[in-house]
Structure formats: C-alpha cells, structure tokens
Amino acid sequence: MIDHSHDPALPCWVPGATDHPEFPIQNLPLGVFSDGEGDARIGTRIGDHVLDLRGLAEMGLVPPELGSLSDTTLNSLLARPAADRLALRHALSALLSDGGQAARIVHLLHRIDSVTMQLPAAIGDYTDFYAGIHHAENIGKLFRPDAPLLPNYKHIPIGYHGRASSVTVGDVPVRWPHGQRAGPEGPSFGPSQRLDYELELGIWVGPGNAHGEPIAIDAAPEHIAGFCLLNDWSARDLQAWEYQPLGPFLAKSFHTTISPWIITAEAMAPFRIAQTPRPEGDPRPLPYLWSDADQASGALALNLEVLIETAAMRENGLAPHRLSVGPASNLYWTPAQMLAHHASNGCPLNPGDLLGTGTISTPTPDGRGSLMEISEGGKSPLTLPNGETRTFLQPGDRIIMRAMAQATGAASIGFGECSAEVVA
Ligand SMILES: O=C(O)/C=C/C(=O)CC(=O)CC(=O)O
Ligand SMILES: [Ca+2]
Numbered sequence: 001m002i003d004h005s006h007d008p009a010l011p012c013w014v015p016g017a018t019d020h021p022e023f024p025i026q027n028l029p030l031g032v033f034s035d036g037e038g039d040a041r042i043g044t045r046i047g048d049h050v051l052d053l054r055g056l057a058e059m060g061l062v063p064p065e066l067g068s069l070s071d072t073t074l075n076s077l078l079a080r081p082a083a084d085r086l087a088l089r090h091a092l093s094a095l096l097s098d099g100g101q102a103a104r105i106v107h108l109l110h111r112i113d114s115v116t117m118q119l120p121a122a123i124g125d126y127t128d129f130y131a132g133i134h135h136a137e138n139i140g141k142l143f144r145p146d147a148p149l150l151p152n153y154k155h156i157p158i159g160y161h162g163r164a165s166s167v168t169v170g171d172v173p174v175r176w177p178h179g180q181r182a183g184p185e186g187p188s189f190g191p192s193q194r195l196d197y198e199l200e201l202g203i204w205v206g207p208g209n210a211h212g213e214p215i216a217i218d219a220a221p222e223h224i225a226g227f228c229l230l231n232d233w234s235a236r237d238l239q240a241w242e243y244q245p246l247g248p249f250l251a252k253s254f255h256t257t258i259s260p261w262i263i264t265a266e267a268m269a270p271f272r273i274a275q276t277p278r279p280e281g282d283p284r285p286l287p288y289l290w291s292d293a294d295q296a297s298g299a300l301a302l303n304l305e306v307l308i309e310t311a312a313m314r315e316n317g318l319a320p321h322r323l324s325v326g327p328a329s330n331l332y333w334t335p336a337q338m339l340a341h342h343a344s345n346g347c348p349l350n351p352g353d354l355l356g357t358g359t360i361s362t363p364t365p366d367g368r369g370s371l372m373e374i375s376e377g378g379k380s381p382l383t384l385p386n387g388e389t390r391t392f393l394q395p396g397d398r399i400i401m402r403a404m405a406q407a408t409g410a411a412s413i414g415f416g417e418c419s420a421e422v423v424a
C-alpha cells in the first residue's frame with residue numbers, strides 16, 4: 001500500500017487546515033481533550049480544530065480493533081503495535097482529505113480554543129536523560145569546573161528517575177518551589193533564588209517490555225510511540241546542594257510541563273535523519289547501544305525554540321522574546337539508544353511512560369537551552385528588549401517552547417506549544 005499520508009499536496013476539507021503551519025493533515029497527533037461536557041476524549045488536532053476520535057469510533061469509521069479510542073487516556077492505544085497506529089493514521093488521513101466525508105463528521109470537530117487539553121496518558125514513570133552534550137558540557141563546567149564531562153558520559157546515556165506525579169500539560173501555573181540550599185552561614189530553607197527552565201524533548205513509550213526482558217536497540221523504534229516538548233523546571237540552588245552523590249531530587253520534582261499532543265513516530269517518519277557522527281576519538285558505544293540502522297536514521301530533524309514573556313511584557317502588549325533557537329541534532333544519544341539502555345537491565349517500560357532527552361543546547365551561544373547557561377551561572381544577566389534583565393526566572397515569567405519538523409519535500413509539522421508561567 002502506498003502511504004499518501006505524508007503527501008505535501010494532500011488536500012483537507014477542514015477550514016484553515018491546508019497549509020496550517022503546525023497541524024496540517026500530515027501531522028495528525030494524538031491527545032486527550034475535554035469540552036466541559038462529559039468525560040475526557042481522545043482526539044487528533046487538525047488545523048485549529050480537534051477531531052473527536054471516540055465519536056469516529058462510535059460511528060464505525062476507524063478500524064474496529066482500535067476500540068481503545070473510547071478510553072479517557074491514550075495508554076491502551078500506546079500499548080498497541082506501531083502498525084495499529086499507522087492504520088489509524090491512514091483512516092484519519094482518508095477521512096479528512098475526502099470532502100465527501102465532511103457532512104458525516106463535521107459535528108465531531110471542536111474549535112481548539114473551546115476545549116481544554118489534558119495529559120495524553122496516565123504517566124506511570126518519568127525518566128530524564130542528559131543526552132544534550134553541549135548542555136552537559138556547559139552546566140558541568142558550572143557545577144564541576146575541574147571535571148565538566150564525567151568519564152562515563154560518552155559510554156552510557158546518563159539519566160535519573162524523575163517524578164511522574166508533577167507532570168502537567170496546558171497552562172498549569174508553576175508554583176515557586178521552596179527548598180534547602182547551601183549558604184555562607186550553613187544551609188537554609190526557603191523559596192528558590194535560581195529558578196530555571198530546561199528545553200527538552202519528551203519520548204512517549206509504546207508497548208514496552210515485560211519485566212526481565214530487555215529491548216534490543218533494533219527493536220526500540222517499535223516501542224517509541226511519539227514525541228512532545230518537555231520543560232524540566234529546575235531550582236539550581238537546591239540542585240547544587242542536594243545532587244551529590246545520587247543526582248537531582250527535589251530541585252526538579254516539583255513540576256515538569258509538557259506540550260499536549262503526542263506527535264506520533266509515524267508522523268515523524270519524513271523527519272528522521274542520521275545521527276550526528278561522533279567526533280574523532282570518541283569511544284564507540286558497546287554493542288547493545290549500537291545499530292547501523294539507528295545511526296543512519298534514528299535522529300530527528302527538529303528545530304527548537306524557547307521564548308520568554310515577562311509580566312511587564314504582557315502588560316505592555318509586547319511580543320515574547322526569543323531566548324534560544326537550535327536543532328535537536330545536538331543530542332549525543334538517539335531516542336532508541338536511551339530506550340534500549342533503560343530496558344537493558346530488564347526494567348519494564350510501560351505504555352505511557354515518559355522519557356526526557358535532557359536539555360538540548362547548541363555549541364553556539366544562540367541556542368542555550370537553560371538560563372543557567374545563558375547567564376553563565378548567574379554572572380552575565382540577559383537584557384530583554386524592554387530593558388528588563390534576567391539571570392534566573394522571576395514571578396510572572398512565562399516560558400514558551402516550540403518545535404518544527406522540517407525536511408525537503410515534506411510538509412512541515414509543529415509540536416504545538418509547551419507553555420506555562422511561574423507564580424510566586
Ligand atoms: O549535575 C549535572 O551535571 C547536571 C544535571 C542536570 O541538570 C540534570 C538534568 O536534568 C539533565 C538535563 O536536562 O540535561
Ligand atoms: Ca532535565
């Protein structure tokens with residue numbers, strides 16, 4: 001069967017969807033929405049609308065084995081093989097491109113501004129990696145000037161277990177964390193004085209593995225259902241004091257914001273690129289982390305952007321200011337390497353688990369993925385266009401992350417915003 005779902009010329013009858021900058025018919029992400037009536041429903045985003053997939057399933061318009069479309073989370077759909085998600089994509093693509101279907105299903109479209117997006121899945125476990133090598137070098141210099149990149153970094157995808165309970169979507173305000181930090185007179189407890197964000201990609205786990213059964217690197221793509229944006233809010237003063245020897249703990253577990261849509265692995269197919277070659281002299285990873293196929297097409301052609309909108313900018317009607325821009329190809333490890341490593345000891349990964357890639361920074365100053373890097377540990381304040389300055393975040397600051405997938409010959413698709421405001 002020829003896959004037309006990526007054809008850049010594919011028409012769509014939904015008003016405003018053709019040439020939509022982020023959600024044209026070639027995207028078809030998965031999410032969960034509520035419209036204030038009844039319980040949450042699974043939907044796809046098309047242009048500035050959400051299409052109710054439960055409604056479609058009830059009308060018998062999607063493959064019957066995808067009965068999980070009536071659930072209030074995507075967990076059971078994520079548990080299904082990638083071929084089932086592809087079948088759903090093809091069904092949606094056919095329905096939304098055939099103008100003859102419009103009258104039948106137009107009542108299942110909701111304007112995006114009339115619904116509230118919810119967490120796409122019940123997240124059982126959330127793990128955060130550290131695969132952005134330029135971030136690891138920049139932040140390592142600030143935390144450990146004598147040993148920025150530890151000797152394990154190029155052999156093992158470093159990660160830590162995060163907290164699934166504090167992951168939110170949408171505009172849930174981030175309440176200012178309190179905690180313990182070091183000081184000249186000894187430790188003290190109070191509001192963080194170095195609140196920061198981290199630009200990351202989220203990886204949504206698909207079927208996963210049984211307890212005790214690792215996932216081989218070449219099987220990893222079957223278990224990666226899709227991607228989102230992830231902001232790992234971080235209290236740097238708490239982190240610097242607490243992180244040794246077991247890694248980040250309360251400095252990051254207070255809140256993590258993600259973008260609401262799962263951009264499926266199938267939608268990302270045209271945007272797979274070769275992994276950036278390892279610099280000459282870097283060690284070749286152990287065989288369980290190495291696959292020629294993964295090196296050839298396991299990375300993502302994604303351009304990432306972070307913006308800030310302060311309370312003063314909002315009051316004066318000023319547009320958000322761009323803090324950084326750069327490609328996701330600055331990840332030292334691919335999503336498949338992270339997933340295969342995570343399961344290599346037999347630890348079960350479950351449908352709807354979330355992996356963070358780690359902060360993605362460019363080697364150049366224009367693409368630093370956190371304020372800790374931009375302000376060089378608080379030493380070089382950033383001046384915003386309205387004259388305000390920042391080293392770390394202030395109450396009322398909103399951080400907005402965006403991602404665009406681009407490739408020649410393909411219609412570009414976006415991830416939608418990962419956006420939230422920090423409040424005192
Ligand atoms: O100790 C360090 O080098 C820094 C660790 C982190 O900030 C952990 C983290 O969240 C990693 C990341 O996002 O890249
Ligand atoms: Ca992080």
Ligand SMILES: [Mg+2]
Pocket residue numbers: 162231232233234252253254255256
């Ligand atoms: Mg966090």
